[in-house]
Amino acid sequence: MKRIFLVTNFFLILFTSCIVNAQSKTISGKIVEATSQQPIEFATVLIADKTTQKPITGTTTSGDGSFEFSTVESNFIIEVSFIGFQKKTLSTYQIKKGNIDLGIIRLEEDKEQLDEVVVSAEVSQTVFKLDKRVFNVGKDLSNAGASALEVLNNVPSVNVNIEGQISLRGSQGVQMLVNGKPSVLTDQGSNALGTITAEMIDRIEVITNPSAKYDAEGTSGIINIVLKKEEKRGLNGSISLNVGTPNSNSIGVSLNKRTEKFNLFTQLGVGHRTFPTERVSENNDLINNTKLRSVGDGDKNETFYNILLGTDYHLNDSNVFTLSGSFAYEVEDENSTNLFSFNESEILTQSWTRTEETEATNPKWQYEFQYKKDFENHEDHDLLFSALGSFFGKDQSSDFKDRTSFGSRENFDQQTATDFKEARYTFKLDYTRPFAKRYTIELGSQYILNDVSNDYQVGTLENGNLVIDPNLTNLFDYNQNVLGVYATLGFEGDKWGVKGGLRLENTDLKTILKNTNEENTQNYTNLFPSAHVSYKISDHVSLQTGYSKRVYRPRLWDLNPFFNIRNNFNISTGNPNLQPEFTDSYELTSIFKIGKTSFNLGMYHHYTKDVIEDVTTFEDGISTRFPINAGTNNTKGIEFNTKYSPFKWGTITADFNWNTFNRKGSFEGNSLDFDGTRWNSRATAKIKLPAGFDFEVSGNYRSRFKTIQGQQEDNLFANLGLRKKLFKGKIVANLSVRDIFETRVFEFTTDQPNFSTYNRNQRGRFITFSLSYGFGKGEAMQYSGSRRF
Structure with a gap:
């Protein structure tokens, strides 16, 4: 030190x-x-x-x-x-x-x-800070009827696949935060992040090289979703109505009342949504020359109710207390049909249909207490304490029926039951103290407790009785506590800025399979240094560079060895013996403003040890996919973002990311070494049309890239939106079309000497029309109809 x-x-x-x-x-x-x-x-x-x-x-x-x-x-x-x-x-x-x-x-x-009610600054834009990029979420037309996952897809460097997995610069080791704190909503395994709606988001902070102030979780960086909290005096609010196809029907109300001492806010919502999915999968046994192919589709329907209540109490100019709570309840039903065909030496020998009927209820709640003290000697001298608690539950049951249409395969019925509970508590204390005009010191600590239980049961109906399968049934408990302390020192001058810090974290993890009494206990302590430097060459040119050390700790869905048997020949499961992966991250970014154009060009280098990667094994015609610690990954890349406004009525933004990577590792005695490249790009045009209409169209492309056992195919899709303001902006009508040409398809193949697999998923086109009315000093805002936390 x-x-x-x-x-x-x-x-x-x-x-x-x-x-x-x-x-x-x-x-x-x-x-x-x-x-x-x-x-x-x-x-x-x-x-x-x-x-x-x-x-x-x-x-x-x-x-x-x-x-x-x-x-x-x-x-x-x-x-x-x-x-x-x-x-x-x-x-x-x-x-x-x-x-x-x-x-x-x-x-x-x-x-x-x-x-x-003149609305300005409606276009989303990115602002650069010393150690992060801030994406201010405007009223982009394609965001109407969208969830936070879809808004994230518009953020430079961020991608979201069809199953809700978030990646930053191509890496999925991302730490997701809400209002700067961990949340049950950000657990990608539960897809609960989709419950945050576009109009609730104020900004999204992308931190590719976080300082020591932030939790060290997330090898590729941190994405922080900051929610809006109305601050206008008096009574303000908005009412929104959405209709769409497939079903995207909802009504939402947002209210805020601000007085001299209190700021009271509430949001109410109810709605019904449908998510259709088309699936194709193939398992090829190259030794026995057999092929198992399934083609299916399904609809997931959600009816949801939610409420949020909160208040800020200004004790005086220096002390503010915030207390908020929310509750949501969802009712789900999912139906799917999969047609299976089994070929031996290219001759059909068996075919059958597998149907699924699933019902689930999901209660979710969250509460937060926060106290902030501002010291009088400096506006940035403050102390912040927060305590956050959240819970997510799922009570789910599924019925599966296999009916043979050709061949001698016997009919049978299966049932599954899931009782999932996750509770998370976060306590955080941060102190910021500027001194000597240009220096700032930050000190703090954080304690996160995560307690998860997943009770999963599979049974087969025999003569009207349910016979439990002990090989597929178990109670899995997951407990992880992380204690962190940090200190940073920063200097910011007219041209130079520098910030260095050190964070210490202790992780205590324990998982147990109750039925077999199989335990996995880990306790480790690590240091995470960080350093950032910025230099302002002129009013139009700036440079930023940074380094940080990060960790990705295996989560429940990485560790839980049990799975969904929707397709019991194509299984995904967890690995309770996974170890954490660690990444050293370096980057250099240049920011330019030339005339009506602003752009940034960056270079980055990530070196990851014990990288977590999915592998597939094949036995008796069944493919099983699960994560392992697959060695090292060395990634070098460049990134380019630009915004060009040639006219008052038009703006073009573009984002491009390219990287090359070198993988070294082994699995079951076989080498996993290989080199590869991947890139993605995005372009958006926003145009003001006559008669007060606004139009927006965007295109996205993600290249094909090699994986340790196969490849992920490329992906191309487009979105558009059209908006019209009525009655001086009090009412806004909005039409949004996502995946216009239904080309957003996710394809993944595995190619091995003894077997190969192919998987394809698609959700199709979504069309939403919304009407919003703003009153008081509020603005007409689109309540997207997505589920709420």
Whole structure:
């Protein structure tokens, strides 16, 4: 630690000596509402040429209303603006020692503008910070009727497959957070993240190289979903109605009441949704020259009810308490039919139909208590404590019937029952202390307790009696506790910024199969260093570089050895003996603003040990897929993002990611070594049409890439949206079409000397029409009809 402290101070002194530039000016201040004195987040502050009035550069305010940026210009005016408030122009100001401190700027409400509910900044955009990228979620047309999973698909560097698995730069080792904290909603195995709706999201933070302040979980980085919390005074709200095909019918109400001391908020929703799926799978036994093929489809129907209640209590200007709670209840039914055919030497010998009827109920609740203290000596000097509790349950039963249509295979019936419970508790304490004007120290700790139980039973009906299969039935308990402490030190000057930190985490994991008494116990302690440096070459060019060490801990769905028998010849299961994987992550990013174009170009390098990868084994015509620690992975890649606004009525954004990887490892004595490449791209055009219509179209492409036993095929799809505002924006009509040409198909093959497999999944086109009405100081917002936490 002494060496780290000395090296850090050496670089701080070096960087401080480099930033001395008499012509550079730092402009800072804080923007608040004139009546309530509440800070205004995302207000725009820009400087413009005093003669031509042409904008030069600027920034937006942070959560506490503060801002700071630098410029070398000398003859300029300062403009401050935000939707619903009168713009303020400052033509006179004082320059002291190269700094312009504007102090507190108070904006008055624009009554006329509020009456018209003029909506600005509707297009989603990405903002770059020292150690993260912030994707501010606008009212993108294709987001109407969408869940958080679909919004994530619009975020640069992020991909979501048909089963809800999230990857960042091609890696699935992602730590998902909600409002900066772990949540049961982010467990990808339960797909509960789909219960967050698009209009609930304020922004998505993508942290590819997290500082030591953040939980070390997630080898490819962290994605933090920040939900909206209405802050306008008075009574505000919106009502939304959605209809769609396949079924996407819902009604939602959002209400907020703000007084001087209290901010009360609530959301109610009820709806019904259908998710159709088409599946194809093949198992080829190359030794015995046999093929088993299944073709099927199914519908998953969900009826959901949800409510959220919460309040902020401002004890005084320095102390705020927040308490919120939510409850959701879902009723699911799923029906599927799969047609099986078995060929020997290309001759059909057996065929049968397997049908499924599944019913489930899912109760979910979550509560949070938060206390924040702001110290008077500095606006960024604060203490934050939070306690979060959540629960997700599933009571599910399934009936399977096999009926032979050709051959001698006997008919039989199976039943399964699942009783799943997951409880998670997170306690977090963070302290931030700025000092010496440009330095900031952060200290904190976090304790996460995760308790999961999965009771799974499989039985076969014989003479009207259910006979339990002991090989497929068991109670699996999973308990994981993680304690972390951290410290960071940061410096931010006019041109240079540097931040270093160290995090220590202890993990205590225990799993047990109750019926067999098979235990897996792990306890390990690790250090996770991080370092970030930024350099502002000019108002239009900046550089960022960073390093962090990360961990991916196997989760319940990685460890649980039991599975769904929808297709009992094509099985996916867990591995209770998995070990964690560790990644060293390096990246360098450049950010450019040229005329009407802004873009960034980045390079990254990830080296992962004990990488977790799925492998497939084959026995008696049954393919079993499960995860193993498959050796090392060395990935190098480049990333490009751009936004171009050639006209006031049009904006184009594009995202491109390419990487090459080298895999080394073995499985059952066979080498898994290979090299490969993969890339993906996304482009979106947003156009303002005559008669007040807005139009949006986007295209996505993900390349084919090699895996340790086969390949994932490429994927191409497009979305579009059309919107019309009515009655001065009080009502918004929106049409959204996702996967226009029904080309979003996921295909995966395994090619081995003795066998091969093929799997194909598709969900098809979704069309949604919505009407939204905003009242008070609220805006018409699309309640997407997705399930709520």
